[in-house]
Amino acid sequence: MAPILADNSSSNLPERDNYVNNGFGYVKNPHLDLLSEDILYHFDLGTRTHDLPSMFGDVKFVCVGGSPNRMRDFAIFIYQELGLDGDGSDITDICAGTDRYSMYKAGPVLSISHGMGIPSISIMLHELIKLLHHAKCRDVTIIRIGTSGGIGIEPGTVVITDIAVDAFFRPQFEQVILDKVVIRNTQLDQKLAESLLHCSKEIDDFPSIIGHTMCTYDFYEGQGRLDGALCSFSKEEKCEYLQRAYIAGVRNIEMESSVFAAMCHLCGLKGIFL
Numbered sequence: 001m002a003p004i005l006a007d008n009s010s011s012n013l014p015e016r017d018n019y020v021n022n023g024f025g026y027v028k029n030p031h032l033d034l035l036s037e038d039i040l041y042h043f044d045l046g047t048r049t050h051d052l053p054s055m056f057g058d059v060k061f062v063c064v065g066g067s068p069n070r071m072r073d074f075a076i077f078i079y080q081e082l083g084l085d086g087d088g089s090d091i092t093d094i095c096a097g098t099d100r101y102s103m104y105k106a107g108p109v110l111s112i113s114h115g116m117g118i119p120s121i122s123i124m125l126h127e128l129i130k131l132l133h134h135a136k137c138r139d140v141t142i143i144r145i146g147t148s149g150g151i152g153i154e155p156g157t158v159v160i161t162d163i164a165v166d167a168f169f170r171p172q173f174e175q176v177i178l179d180k181v182v183i184r185n186t187q188l189d190q191k192l193a194e195s196l197l198h199c200s201k202e203i204d205d206f207p208s209i210i211g212h213t214m215c216t217y218d219f220y221e222g223q224g225r226l227d228g229a230l231c232s233f234s235k236e237e238k239c240e241y242l243q244r245a246y247i248a249g250v251r252n253i254e255m256e257s258s259v260f261a262a263m264c265h266l267c268g269l270k271g272i273f274l
C-alpha cells in the first residue's frame with residue numbers, strides 16, 4: 001500500500017544521506033553551529049546552563065527503555081555491577097526539572113526513559129544525540145532495552161533486532177519532512193547484534209535470537225489485538241496477519257524500533273535494539 005501524501009505533487013524519496021556532518025560528532029545540522037545557546041527542552045538541559053562536557057564527556061553507553069522507574073532500576077543495577085561507590089540507591093534524575101524523560105548516570109552508562117511510541121522516542125533521540133555532540137562524546141553505543149510481543153517464539157525469548165520493519169513488513173521508516181515523505185533505512189549494526197547473541201549463548205537459560213522487529217504506531221489495532229476499545233477484524237484475520245508477519249521474518253512487535261534504527265543509521269551511532 002502506498003503511503004498517503006498530504007500533497008499529491010510530492011513524491012516518496014528514498015533518502016540519500018546528504019546531511020552535512022558537524023565535525024566529528026553525531027549531529028548533521030548546519031543550523032546548530034549558528035545557535036548562541038542550544039536548549040534541550042525535554043531534558044531541561046542546555047549549553048549555557050550546564051557544563052555538558054564535564055557532566056557527560058565520559059559516556060560510552062546509553063541504555064534506553066520506555067518507563068522512568070525501569071530505567072532508574074537499571075541504572076542502580078549497572079551502578080552496582082560497575083562497583084561504583086555506595087549502592088547507587090541515591091542516584092538522582094538528571095532531568096528532574098522536567099517530567100518528560102528521566103535520565104540517570106552510572107559511570108560511563110546513561111540510562112534514559114523514552115516514553116511510548118515513535119514521536120516520544122524520536123524527540124528523546126534528537127536531544128540525546130545533540131547532548132552527545134555538545135559533550136564531545138565518541139564511540140558511544142546506544143542500547144534499547146524494552147518489552148515487546150513475540151511472534152511464533154517461546155515466551156521470554158530476547159529478540160535482538162537485525163532490521164526494523166513497518167506494518168507492511170517493509171524495512172523502512174517514513175519520516176515526513178515539510179510536506180514530503182522521506183524513506184529511511186532501518187538496518188541496525190549486524191556485527192553488534194551477532195556479538196550480543198554470542199554473549200547471550202554463554203548464559204544458561206537465556207533464550208535469544210536475531211530477527212526482524214515490526215514497529216507499529218499503536219498497541220491495540222496496530223498490533224492485531226482483539227481487546228482494544230476499537231476492533232474491526234476477526235480472530236482469524238488477526239492470526240492470518242501475524243502468520244504473514246512471521247513468514248516475512250518478524251519475530252516481535254513493539255513501537256519504537258524503526259525511528260531508533262533510522263536515526264542511529266543516519267547519525268553514525270552504533271545501536272542495538274532488544
Ligand SMILES: O=P(O)(O)O[C@H]1O[C@H](CO)[C@@H](O)[C@H]1O
Binds near residue numbers: 115147256
Ligand atoms: O517496554 P517499553 O520500552 O516501554 O516499550 C514497549 O512497551 C510499550 C507498549 O506497552 C511500547 O512503547 C513498546 O515499544
Ligand SMILES: O=c1cc[nH]c(=O)[nH]1
Binds near residue numbers: 147150223253254255
Ligand atoms: O508494543 C508492545 C510492547 C510489549 N508487548 C507487546 O505485545 N507490544
